[in-house]
Amino acid sequence: MIYKLVACLDDSPSASVVCDWTAWLSKGLNSDAVLLHVLEKAKNVESQDFSGNLGFDSRENLLAELVDLDAKRAKIELAQGKILLEHALARVGANTDKQIGTLQRHDELLPAIQAQLTEESLLVIGRQGTSGDELGSHLERITRQVEQPILVTTTDAFSTPKKVMLAYDGKETSKNALKFISHCPLFETLEVHVVMIGEYSQDELNMPAMMFIEAGKKADVKRYPTPQNDKALTDILLEHAQTHRIDLLAIGAYGHSALRRLFLGSTTLDTLQRAHIPVLLLR
Amino acid sequence: MYLLNKNDWFGNVRGDILSGLVVALALIPEAIAFSNIAGVDPRVGLYASFSIAVITALTGGRPGMISAATGAMALLMVTLVKEHGLDYLFAATILAGGLQVLAGFFKLANLMRFVSRSVVTGFVNALAILIFLAQMPELTTHGNIHVYWLVALGLAIIYGFPYLNKTLPSPLVCIVVLTVIVMTFGLNVHSVGDTGKLPSGQLPSFLLPNVPFNFETLGIIFPYSFSLAVVGLLESMMTATIVDDLTDTDSRKNLECKSQGLANIVTGFFGGMAGCAMIGQSVINVKSGGRGRLSCLIAGVVLLLMVVYLSDWIAKIPMAALVAVMIMVSIGTFSWQSIVNIRSHPIPTTAVMLVTTLVVVFTHNLAYGVFAGVLVAAMSFANKVGRYMVIQSERTGEVRNYKVTGQVFFASSEDFIAKFDFKEVLDIVNIDVTHAHFWDITAVGALDKVVLKFRREGATVNIIGLNEASSTIVDKYGIYDKPDLLDRMDAH
DSSP: OOOEEEEEEOSSTTHHHHHHHHHHHHHHHTOEEEEEEEEOOOOOOOOOOOOOOOOTTHHHHHHHHHHHHHHHHHHHHHHHHHHHHHHHHHHHHTTOOSOEEEEEEESOHHHHHHHHOOTTEEEEEESSOTTOOSSOTTHHHHHHHOOSOEEEEOSSOOOOOOEEEEEEOSSHHHHHHHHHHHHOGGGTTSEEEEEEESOOOHHHHHHHHHHHHHTTOOOEEEEEOOOSSHHHHHHHHHHHHHHTTOSEEEEEOOOSOHHHHHHOOHHHHHHHHHOSSOEEEEO | OGGGOHHHHHTTHHHHHHHHHHHHHHHHHHHHHHHHHHTSOHHHHHHHHHHHHHHHHHHOSSTTOOEEEOHHHHHHHHHHHHHHOHHHHHHHHHHHHHHHHHHHHTTGGGGGGGSOHHHHHHHHHHHHHHHHHHTHHHHHTSOOHHHHHHHHHHHHHHHHHHHHOSSSOHHHHHHHHHHHHHHHHTOOOOBGGGGSOOOTTOOOOOOOOOSOOSHHHHHHHHHHHHHHHHHHHHHHHHHHHHHHHHHTOOOOHHHHHHHHHHHHHHHHHTTOOOEEEOHHHHHHHHHTTOOSHHHHHHHHHHHHHHHHHSHHHHTTSBHHHHHHHHHHHHHHHSOHHHHHHTTTSOHHHHHHHHHHHHHHHHHSOHHHHHHHHHHHHHHHHHHHHHTOEEEEEEEETTEEEEEEEEEESTTTHHHHHHTSOSSSOOSEEEEEEEEEEEOSHHHHHHHHHHHHHHHHTTOEEEEEOOOHHHHHHHHHHOOTTSTTHHHHHHHO
């Protein structure tokens, strides 16, 4: 089902967590993985020179100056990235016997990731970026643009998950997510919760449990009444996760249409921002 | 979507704002000086700099590049303004913009690959020389002893001040110091106020150029518009490449063509003169930390606010200060390295550079220089490639085998024919062209001629191994194996 894991690593605290989840996924899904480290260009420029004058061959001199500056920075980052990947490789390799590769690219994060993803890929990425902001600055764009499933880890140390929960709303993406979870060997030994919010017909309510029975497994299905607003929707999900000590939250995220990806998914994003557990975005 | 890229707008806010301010301060003297070159009021250049900077910031394909009123464009307008007046300049600006937009749609930016590095060097050198020469009237006709030492002092400040302090733009310091000196001592020198109207308290407003809309007008403005469009795009594309190199990023050149065109159209309607990207200002921008769209936008807006509300002060700036700034711009634009390189570079490369520079300096039209440069470069290339042709031969009895290797085309076809010996008496001539390329009908005609000549001497001619590339051309145009060969040969 999934043939290639792409794990995105950077110099943030979540790197080791991403490694451990990747190892778990690789074992469970029987998939190879590639550990990706992207060297991005510096975005902010700190110039000390506001003299605004042009001297002899100022173009050539400025070019030489800028090249030197970039070269120094890149050398350091490259070396750090190599060490990061070495450690990551050792860490993942110790926990799975599948093929693990490493890759360093000079690029922007999103295109570098997209270049590695195939149709049957899963992306693993940490929630926290190097800049230390709660939701990594790139993550929002990545969740919007990438069409493959994404596991977004937290910075909490990895422990083998025992309970997984799926937020189910009966829509197409949600149904696909249900199918994935009920059939995937990864979740065979896990306790599965299916959480539904709002009003559903009896058929719709029975559908998730049926799906699991067909696959020879079982799942606890729980329905909550419709809340006041979308924010409360997330509250219900997170509360359920907390009271039942869920280790992994799965949601069917935005569909394929670019327009939908742009405007929809406020709940998904809200959940991503506020969840204290890893979130698996399924398409 | 590309124009809204968040990173291009807000990826470098602090750097862009600071560099935008530096650029705005540097743009003001240049816009005034270029208006002076074109023979229009300073406000025409200042309005243009505002509107071009803002529109290219919003719609351009090269974030971090600065566009405004430029010297290259100002030089092209001189006779139009002198003979027909300002309104024809506005009309020509709008038409030039339209042509540039078309160039963008037809992706003419791709033609830039024919403009070699030597041509670019020749272009910037010519530009520098012209900007320098344009300052001469201030020194000769309006010059007196005060002007001379003021200019010298100005240059000393521009190049000396950064050694003391790099947080203040030294051209600004030069302008302020010279203005204060002139006012304090009441020196009798030419000032900005003497050169024409400034935009005192007036924002630019929309106006239709006051010209008759007929073919006569079109006939007057079209040659100017065409030159403006070409020169504007050339300088913009060259500047974009320079910014690409400096920042190690890519740009969208054809989008930039459209953006330059749009900027000129709008500028024409708001009473501004045509402009384009500026090499010197873009370098200053990158040097001061500007990378995104914000810096050019801020430069434009700040420039307008300053000139509109500080007009009375700007009018008092002595022209000597502007001359000093423009001499700096010309020194910074000139590629001094190219003088050093003359010794080490091959002669044709130097020739291309010199031809470009000289043609521009004598015609005051950068487009002519570039055309001449590209022509010389193409000729020297054709000449070089044409030399990659060798014909070896050996004789066995009454048979001679010729073996052709290399490129046969218009530049080498005469040489090709000359290498066969038709006086030799032979029964059979084998010409092996397996390792040759016949590029055009001139080359095919040459091969035909050789075959016919040998046949007339009574030899049987065999052509061996016309390779794929050659045979397509030969099959289409060759006549040596067709019956009415002699008549058709003449037609070639």
